[in-house]
Amino acid sequence: MTLQEKLESNQFVVCGEITPPQSCDGNVIRDKSRHYKGFVDALNITDNQRAMVRLSSISSAKILLDEGIEPIIQMTCRDRNRLAIQSDLLGAAALGIRNVLCLTGDHQTFGDQPEAKGVFDLDSIQLIAAVATMNSGFLLSGSEIKKPPEFLIGAAANPFAEPFEMRLIRLHKKIAAGARFIQTQAVFDLGIFTRWMESVVEMGLHEKAAILPGVMPVRSVKTLLWMREKLPGMRIPAEYFNRMGQARDPEDEGITIAVEMIRALKNIRGVRGIHIMPSQWESVTPTIVKEAGLHIAH
Amino acid sequence: MLLRNKQSSISDASDKSRIPALLKNLGTLNIRPITVRERKLSQVLLLLEDIIKVPLFRCQRCGECILSSTAFICSQNCPKRLRNGPCGGTGEDGSCEVFPDRKCVWFRIYFRSRLLHRVSLLYKINSIHNWNLEKTSAWLNLFRGRIQGTILFLRSDQQRVKDIISDDAARKA
Numbered sequence: 001m002t003l004q005e006k007l008e009s010n011q012f013v014v015c016g017e018i019t020p021p022q023s024c025d026g027n028v029i030r031d032k033s034r035h036y037k038g039f040v041d042a043l044n045i046t047d048n049q050r051a052m053v054r055l056s057s058i059s060s061a062k063i064l065l066d067e068g069i070e071p072i073i074q075m076t077c078r079d080r081n082r083l084a085i086q087s088d089l090l091g092a093a094a095l096g097i098r099n100v101l102c103l104t105g106d107h108q109t110f111g112d113q114p115e116a117k118g119v120f121d122l123d124s125i126q127l128i129a130a131v132a133t134m135n136s137g138f139l140l141s142g143s144e145i146k147k148p149p150e151f152l153i154g155a156a157a158n159p160f161a162e163p164f165e166m167r168l169i170r171l172h173k174k175i176a177a178g179a180r181f182i183q184t185q186a187v188f189d190l191g192i193f194t195r196w197m198e199s200v201v202e203m204g205l206h207e208k209a210a211i212l213p214g215v216m217p218v219r220s221v222k223t224l225l226w227m228r229e230k231l232p233g234m235r236i237p238a239e240y241f242n243r244m245g246q247a248r249d250p251e252d253e254g255i256t257i258a259v260e261m262i263r264a265l266k267n268i269r270g271v272r273g274i275h276i277m278p279s280q281w282e283s284v285t286p287t288i289v290k291e292a293g294l295h296i297a298h
Numbered sequence: 299m300l301l302r303n304k305q306s307s308i309s310d311a312s313d314k315s316r317i318p319a320l321l322k323n324l325g326t327l328n329i330r331p332i333t334v335r336e337r338k339l340s341q342v343l344l345l346l347e348d349i350i351k352v353p354l355f356r357c358q359r360c361g362e363c364i365l366s367s368t369a370f371i372c373s374q375n376c377p378k379r380l381r382n383g384p385c386g387g388t389g390e391d392g393s394c395e396v397f398p399d400r401k402c403v404w405f406r407i408y409f410r411s412r413l414l415h416r417v418s419l420l421y422k423i424n425s426i427h428n429w430n431l432e433k434t435s436a437w438l439n440l441f442r443g444r445i446q447g448t449i450l451f452l453r454s455d456q457q458r459v460k461d462i463i464s465d466d467a468a469r470k471a
Contacts, residue, residue, distance in 0.1 A: 104385050107377055107396045125382040126426045133321045140326045142317055158386035166408040169420050170383040203463050232387035232395035
């Protein structure tokens with residue numbers, strides 16, 4: 001069953017995430033994917049995350065396909081103009097990739113080549129609309145595509161960045177443009193997320209797109225501090241720092257917190273799955289999926 | 299000088315009718331090219347426009363003005379030049395992730411939209427930017443029908459927001 005079929009049949013889905021290496025070693029992706037196989041329904045592959053050059057998302061996705069894992073390519077607007085985006089999407093579809101997560105992309109100044117030209121020809125919402133247009137058989141120019149792609153379109157949302165209402169407006173626009181699943185920024189503040197989700201349900205958006213909140217297992221207080229410093233738009237309540245700081249085994253505590261979070265998220269109305277983002281700690285996925293009592297993908 | 303080759307690759311009119319509404323609203327189809335004569339007029343008008351819009355709005359001269367739907371704050375001051383709302387990096391205090399000493403442009407747009415009762419305009423998906431219109435007169439482009447109209451006065455903003463949301467709910471049902 002594909003991710004789309006699972007979402008359509010209302011299964012609770014589990015997504016993971018892989019960051020490709022800064023090398024041309026495809027085995028790194030194969031190794032990382034082994035931690036996920038059988039435990040996730042689909043795997044995100046980041047697209048030059050944090051504006052750092054990495055093995056391309058589409059090539060990595062092809063490797064995953066060959067490994068028997070369904071990939072979700074991330075497509076950002078920072079590195080490509082509309083021509084490259086459409087061409088890459090046609091290429092991805094030809095390789096058998098069916099899922100695309102449309103993002104604006106981190107600003108180039110966050111990376112190790114901050115002097116690069118940021119493209120931002122489209123923004124994430126226009127990108128979603130562009131993919132939806134391609135699905136319906138046309139390029140942005142109006143030319144017909146003889147064999148149109150059939151992408152399942154995803155988008156991101158950050159319920160924790162200000163202003164709160166503006167985030168809902170953006171979500172509304174993304175879904176109106178054609179997004180069918182939404183992966184959120186990692187949830188640490190359950191209170192804000194619950195409030196956000198209530199508004200989403202009130203607007204009826206949860207029925208038009210599957211909301212998949214992000215869960216990020218954390219290894220140490222150091223990681224938490226780094227995230228608070230370096231990842232804008234992230235909110236981490238003080239309680240987490242205390243729990244991680246006082247824990248005898250921070251890794252164990254990190255898993256416990258992630259599992260608790262998943263259980264809590266599962267009970268929120270409108271949540272249709274979760275998106276696990278272990279960053280460089282892929283090996284933790286099976287433990288979390290098992291302990292949270294999630295189904296194991298087939 | 300032609301700014302855009304008007305010749306369309308669509309073979310016949312019947313095909314054209316199949317183009318989805320979404321694409322039509324993205325602003326990448328059937329844009330009138332700027333003629334040589336227009337270009338001169340554009341330069342004169344741009345002088346005037348700059349005198350007003352640069353000091354007042356920190357206009358970035360994109361030629362495709364959407365000031366009226368962004369509560370009269372120029373969205374093109376965003377480092378990513380986003381036309382459809384803020385990225386996910388706005389800080390708790392509303393700071394920009396790229397320049398933390400500055401306020402996120404869209405943060406300001408949102409709060410001023412509330413103040414001016416223009417929140418419903420933020421729901422509109424703004425079209426993809428036509429880079430050929432950079433540094434041309436938005437007034438001329440507006441007059442020539444290249445860009446969408448300016449909304450100066452807006453009534454019953456809250457009702458509009460409700461309609462936008464419930465409209466979608468109705469379509470879904």
